[in-house]
Amino acid sequence: MKILIVDDDPIIILSCRRILEAEGHELRVANTVDEGESFLVEESFDLMITDIKMPGADGFEMIRRAGKARPEMPVLVMTGYLMQETLDEGASLGVTDYIAKPFTPDELLRAIEGV
């Protein structure tokens, strides 16, 4: 799969890379929402994984823009603590699934398969 990962923390990017590249997925990485948007505009993806808590525009903003650019693309949200508000907002934006941080490689892979 071609996957877009959006997170401001490089170690998260690195971890995801380590897991997904080992499975043979094609990856694009973005540190900010704007970066991510520019990727979405140019290329199509099978999945976008995004963090919520980011400086500047947050994950929800990313999802909103993704909804505009690539409406059919599934979105996986990484979150440190799943709260009701997060679920609610995500539901209204069309989030496909959530994965809690920290996660093991198996958990991430399982989540991707579910999508």
Place this chain on the structure above:
Amino acid sequence: MGLPFFKIHSLRFKLIASMISISLFIGFISMLIGVSFLYRSVVNEAGARVGQDLNVARVLYDRQIECVRLALELSASTPSLADALSSGNEAEAAGALNAVALKLNPDILGICDSQGRIIYRHTAEIQGNALNAAPNPLVVKALESQASAAGSLVMDNQELALENPELARFASIRVRENPEDAEAHPHEMTKALMVGAAAPVFSGGRLAGVIYGGFLLNKDTQIVDKIGETVFKNEKYKGRSIGTATIFYQNLRVATSVKDSSGNRAIGTFASEEVNSRVLGKGEKWTDRAKVLDEWYITAYEPLTDIMGRRVGMLYVGVLEAKYNDIRTRAISVFVKIILASAAIAIILGWLITRRIMAPVSHLIQASAEISRGNFTPDIGPISRDDIGQLQRKFLKMTTALKEREESQKAQSEIRLIQSEKQASVGKLAAGVAHEINNPLTAVLTFTHMILRRTDLPGEVRSDLETVASQTERVRRIVKSLLDFSRQSALTPESLDVNSLIQESVKLLENQALIKGVSLSFRGADDLPLFTLDHNQCQSVFINMIINALDATPSGGKISIQTRKASLENAKGVEIKITDTGTGIAPEHMDKLFDPFFTTKEVGKGTGLGLAVSAGIIQRHGGSISVHSKLGEGTVFTIWLPMADNPE
């Protein structure tokens, strides 16, 4: 004092009213006693006085008689008269007598010889045979006793006519009304009541004759008016004479100063029957109040006896009672004025006193109103020095205490507020830290697992890495629990059915129980009302409890949940019992059961925050949680939640 007069009218009114009633009561009692006492003594005095007046009247009456006697005695002793009489010289005797007549001016005057034959009448011609005329009793007595005789006597009209024809006509009295026991009094009373005397004339030691004289009392005005003058000084009261006097023939007024309604003397009227029987009949002196004509008098009567000792009439004096009545009326009016004045004084005094007393009380009333409006330092006015002052001081103490309590309560709520803010910031800190940890932790976890995927790891390396991985997992769990724990949010209570909430939780864990082979059952009471609880937080509690039970209970065991209505310390609520047949809790662990991070699970299995979080949620609902356990047999957790929302 800004309060209108009757605002505290009940108390003020009562005070004044009681003062007035006391003064009125005392006043009236004294008046009644005083007036009656006064009146009685006055009346007694009047009666005594009238009795004495009667004596004086009697003296005047007797004096008239004595006058005649003296004049006649004097005359009888003149030698010329004695000589003329003894020699039978009537003309000379008459001449000597005329001097007396001139001086005395009696109504009848005459001379008898030594046999009692009337030989000369001053005021009438000797008619016919003088021997036919019976000698009057005075003469008889004088002849018998050879001494002068004087007194009252009654003459028939004929007798009088012989002596003084004109007078006889004058003497008859028209009877004005009939007495009750009609003793057939003639319409005209013709008897004559007289006073007179007879004096013997001596010549040469022998009785030569008797001279006699007298006055007619019928229609006389001299005596009665003399009495009025002497005794009563002609004193008048409201146009009427205070004192009156009467001479009665039998019980008929023949001479009187009592006037009737037309102002004429009431001659020919009768005395009362009682007077008649007592005075005339029994011969008693009588003093009492009586009605004379139409007025009430204080009266005194005594009988008049003639020279033969027979009762022939009565002498009366009376004093107008009205004058004494007026004394009584005046006394009463003075008393009444005093009473009214004292009542007025009582009102004024009462009003002044109550004002003095009420001033602090009304201040206190106003102050109480101020307190309920929230002002704890009201003005209660100056402290008075009497008992009310004590009340005022205690009141001040009370307001001070209220004020302090109010302030300490405010302080407390501030402290609580600050505490909860502090808790919130600690929570924020924990959440912040946890979030920060999550990312690096992800990397550690990820890369460790990636390494473990390799197949070329030597056994030791593998096992070491596995240790790293499992401990990292543990850290993950701790962080999650920390986030859970710090997420102790405020309750968002809603009205919900406890049974259905528990049922939801049970449903969520049914499968897990089934997989483990543990029976999970719920029996809810059917009389539970709706409760005000936070849905999600309470559900997390129930889930946590069931998970704990599941973890503790081996396959084949039972977990049963029950609810029932229960009250705790007068508050209505629900009791939820979670019973398991699991391994139980050791007694030494009981104390620490609800402490955060306490867990009996294997290392790496539980974080120990579940019960702590649940206990916190229950506490914030105002409920309580307790546990009973027996090692090897099972555990019962009992949760009580109140019906009404009492968050701390």
